[in-house]
Amino acid sequence: MVFKKPDEEFVKEGAEKVTPKDIEIVAEKSEEINKRFSSKGPLKRFIEDGKVLSALIKDWRAGKYRQALYGTIAAAAFALLYVLNPFDIVPDVLPFIGAVDDAAVLGACLMLVERDLRQYRGWKENQLMLNEPKR
Numbered sequence: 001m002v003f004k005k006p007d008e009e010f011v012k013e014g015a016e017k018v019t020p021k022d023i024e025i026v027a028e029k030s031e032e033i034n035k036r037f038s039s040k041g042p043l044k045r046f047i048e049d050g051k052v053l054s055a056l057i058k059d060w061r062a063g064k065y066r067q068a069l070y071g072t073i074a075a076a077a078f079a080l081l082y083v084l085n086p087f088d089i090v091p092d093v094l095p096f097i098g099a100v101d102d103a104a105v106l107g108a109c110l111m112l113v114e115r116d117l118r119q120y121r122g123w124k125e126n127q128l129m130l131n132e133p134k135r
Helices: 008-016 020-028 030-036 042-061 070-084 097-130
Strands: none
Touching: 008 070, 008 097, 020 030, 020 042, 020 070, 030 042, 030 070, 042 070, 042 097, 070 097
């Protein structure tokens, strides 16, 4: 069996197979996905980015934010589904090592969607400022 290296090309190929149902699953399981990002292990450096990717998908699916390209949404959904899946290339039941491939996929995804993610963060911050109660 030949395993593909979890890099940007791996994420692009996976994103091409993402369906609207997959995006729905990511949006619905965002809390469960966010729990995967803990302060321990290889995913700790992606805590904030993982949560932002999850929020991006939820806002995109709800129609609140549509500036991101579908390819960005598909890549984010693929990466988050990969993190959620305990039986990916390296099973997550293997302590520490099982999360290393998750971190590699997430890192590759972030490289692909960096510009869109930066724009989304700016939009999200603006939304928070607009919704702050006036004094």
